[in-house]
Amino acid sequence: MKTINNSILVFLILILASGCSGQRSSKPESDTAADTLSVSDTGYTGITKYYSNDYLIKEVTFKNGVMQGEMRTYYQDGQLNQTIWYENGLREDSAKKYYLEGQVFRSTPFKHDTIDGTQIQYYRNGRVKARLKFIKGVRTPFLEEYKRDGKLIGEYPSIQFTIDDNYNKTGKIRINLTLSDTTRKARFYRGEFTNGVFDTTKCVLLPAIRGKTYLELKKSGNPGTGSVGIIGAIITDFGNRYLTYKKIDLPYKDIN
Numbered sequence: 056m057k058t059i060n061n062s063i064l065v066f067l068i069l070i071l072a073s074g075c076s077g078q079r080s081s082k083p084e085s086d087t088a089a090d091t092l093s094v095s096d097t098g099y100t101g102i103t104k105y106y107s108n109d110y111l112i113k114e115v116t117f118k119n120g121v122m123q124g125e126m127r128t129y130y131q132d133g134q135l136n137q138t139i140w141y142e143n144g145l146r147e148d149s150a151k152k153y154y155l156e157g158q159v160f161r162s163t164p165f166k167h168d169t170i171d172g173t174q175i176q177y178y179r180n181g182r183v184k185a186r187l188k189f190i191k192g193v194r195t196p197f198l199e200e201y202k203r204d205g206k207l208i209g210e211y212p213s214i215q216f217t218i219d220d221n222y223n224k225t226g227k228i229r230i231n232l233t234l235s236d237t238t239r240k241a242r243f244y245r246g247e248f249t250n251g252v253f254d255t256t257k258c259v260l261l262p263a264i265r266g267k268t269y270l271e272l273k274k275s276g277n278p279g280t281g282s283v284g285i286i287g288a289i290i291t292d293f294g295n296r297y298l299t300y301k302k303i304d305l306p307y308k309d310i311n
């Protein structure tokens with residue numbers, strides 16, 4: 056009888072052990088499934104503040120570790136300096152620069168992190184000071200500047216030139232470049248506006264030698280275009296770049 060009882064006791068212990076073992080093995084499987092379905096945090100979400108010598112200089116909004124929303128920068132005294140809107144880490148919409156007193160100084164349009172559209176500058180009284188146009192980050196010749204009373208500034212220097220003709224002696228000519236306003240300085244480029252923009256990668260900057268800029272052309276033996284395009288980049292009183300163009304007809308058809 057004692058043997059039978061012992062056998063029954065051993066059998067019951069094995070059943071209980073098997074049940075407990077099954078419970079332990081099923082728990083990790085449940086946890087693993089839950090971890091697989093959950094979405095892990097990919098980065099910080101919120102506003103991060105940046106300081107320099109205890110001064111707040113910038114506030115940046117993040118979503119999952121990526122800049123998303125408005126970024127603000129500040130002057131040292133705490134006034135708002137600039138606001139820029141970000142979407143998925145790229146500048147979009149309008150970035151605004153402010154005067155110390157709080158008025159908007161400049162509004163710049165962005166598309167996919169590139170200036171695209173019309174930038175507007177303002178006087179402190181809110182009147183428009185200037186308008187400049189960009190296409191995919193590159194300036195167009197369009198520029199409007201206004202006086203404080205709202206009147207459009209209409210006169211800017213133009214490109215002037217003279218030709219030193221040594222074609223018969225050396226096979227060369229020299230085109231000397233200046234501005235109609237000799238008190239102004241400009242950078243001169245050989246080239247054209249490409250698709251309505253001033254693409255410096257497709258223009259050649261003409262260096263100034265002893266304060267004078269010129270373009271030297273020589274006889275090539277092949278038919279040329281018969282003309283050359285010159286772009287002048289002039290800094291205005293408002294600090295903007297005014298772009299002017301001059302097509303110069305050449306006295307000979309075989310010089311380049």
